[in-house]
Amino acid sequence: MPSFTPESPDPSNAELLSAAAGGDQDAWNTLVARYGRLVWSVARSFRLSPADTADLSQTAWLRLVENLGSITESERLGAWLATTTRREAIRLLRRRNREIPADEQEEQSDEGADGPEERILVDDEYRQLRAAMAQLPERCRTLLRVLAADSGASYAQLSAAMGLPIGSIGPTRARCLEKLRAHMS
Template identity: 35%
Template sequence: MMQLDTLERRDTASLVSDAQEGDAQAWERLVEEFTPMLRSRIRRFRLGHEDAQDVLQTTWLLAWQNLKRVEDPQRMPGWLATIAFRECLKLTRRTREICTPDLDTLGSTDDVDRELARIWLAGTLEELVEELPTAQRVLFRALTETSEPHYVDVARRLGRPVGSIGPTRARCFAKLRGLLQDREITRDFLD
């Protein structure tokens, strides 16, 4: 499996290198390979079809215009995802589809960007929680219903031993971290 991963990375690296040299077929292959991933990322913003298409096209345009700047071709998926994420934020900020009245009181653009990222991440987190095994999903929701949950109360409500809450919680958060990493959502992604 490791060899396949290395082979795929080499393939992406050579495609990026060839595209940087002006190879149109290499560029088309990159577009073909990464468009499904970008569509998936853009879909999380729940944009209309036309807006989603505009973001996708803008992402590829910006990628083409800045392709020579890519120094590490193996990071191409993350770079493209970041461009799409920022374009989605620009669009939603402009159309104010996900803005709340609270955003107007935040002040600086950086504060608004952070709040939009927080709102987006909260929606993404809900999607990820749905992917958890049932026991972890139920526990996660029980732990997040109140601001300061007590294991004894949660255990009683779920009919579980108190000693099982901590380890199940740890497995739940480890699984969520893995799901975030699988989607290349890191602190750098949100900056």
Template identity: 40%
Template sequence: MTLPDPALRASDAARRATVRALGPLVRAEATAEAPAAGIDAADLEQAVWLRLLERPAGQGPPADPARWVRTAVRAEARHARRRARREYAYAPGGPADDVTGCPERIAVGADERRALRAAVGRLPGRCPRLLAAMLAPHDPTYREIAGELGMSQGSLGPMRSRCLGCLRRMLAAEVVAPELRGKER
């Protein structure tokens, strides 16, 4: 194992000292400027710290730290205001929400329909025929379904309810709870 270069350790120590010294000033300036910029004070503070840490290592800390902080906070606030003027949210139903032709969505939808039809086929009694008729692509009416199955129209609703309850219980038993990962254990 190699030890870090002494110059690097000195540079890190100088940066830590700068962060400790400027912390309260950066927080106060960011809190004061954030409402006018329309952003969160913590986001503004983070942008200023990033700007400080991105300074070339050879430059060292700013000559006048208080002035540098005020200038950096105001510059980041101006940048945030300009960015907010240029950015527009998509309206619901706009191009970002249109996933009808999305290949991933088509594949997932096909898998879901295939799994549903397979589960319907495993139901007991007349449930598979009833639910298959209700899921038919031509969207039949209750009268048409009752005629096709040879049963009264009034008994379709209660039977459909029992069949859907059975399907719900069957699918709940098949769906495995996701495993916990990482620190959730």
């Protein structure tokens, strides 16, 4: 396997992972530059505070460090990072729900609402949206969450993370939104 050099025009993920596992900081920096926006966008899609989003992003990168030598499908590194970030976010949210007393959770959900009528309408809309999203295939849910995060992730990064051809992301998004509209009706 050829070794990574910072001058390489487009090193493969396998080269970068191998070099990073060997302690090469330039290889690690290249991985972060290549997938950092993707990790950040998946983390942001969970609507956490900026501090929690940053912590979640760092945790995802830590998981990569811990697994540098065990990733066998290096061409699917983007998907691995997206999945890892999602799993860490879910773990964080579950832990947070266990730590916050129920009465404080209600107070937090009340923030920003004008009155009881508006809260009921907003809660109902969110409930309908969550129910409609739950009926979508996982691929649609993931794509819509990442795109809704307005992360600036490029179609190339989305393509690598989700295993979709670049040209099919827009049409897939349109089909997913159409399915979501149908479920909302």
